[in-house]
Amino acid sequence: MSAANPKTAAGPLEATLCKACGHLFLLRGPVCPRCWSSNLATRPLSGHGRVATFTVYRQQYDPGHVPPYVIALIALNEGPRMISNIVGCAPESVRVGMPVRARFERRGERVLALFEPDVSNTASQGEPR
Ligand SMILES: [Zn+2]
DSSP states (O other), X not given: OOTTOHHHHHTTOEEEEETTTXXXXXXXXXXOTTTOOXXXXXXXXXXXXXXXXXXXXXXXXXXXXXXXXXXXEXXXXXXOEEEEEEOSSOGGGOOTTXXXXXXXXXXXXXXXXXXXXXXXXXXXXXXXX
């Protein structure tokens, strides 16, 4: 398993682009949620972003999720936001504004986009003011 694997870095993350108004969004529907145009296209996403907010789960709600673990709102560099787990670091080291990148893990038939600290982007690390 290599973090530098291009397949891992690029991954299957993609968004929907409205060709009428330029809005980029994650959940594909029949029309753009901003202007209702049906002129839509698919755009790959870099998988890079920042932690917008997060919480640490310390209670076990599901046998497959052993606490403590982090649920975060990720602000992707391209604009859309998504909820996922922060992995690959201690929960207490997660910070708002922390650069993260997607790491894809197969769970049965599904490929999940989890996020880990983006060590290639430490120069601007810190909380936005
Ligand atoms: Zn639109």
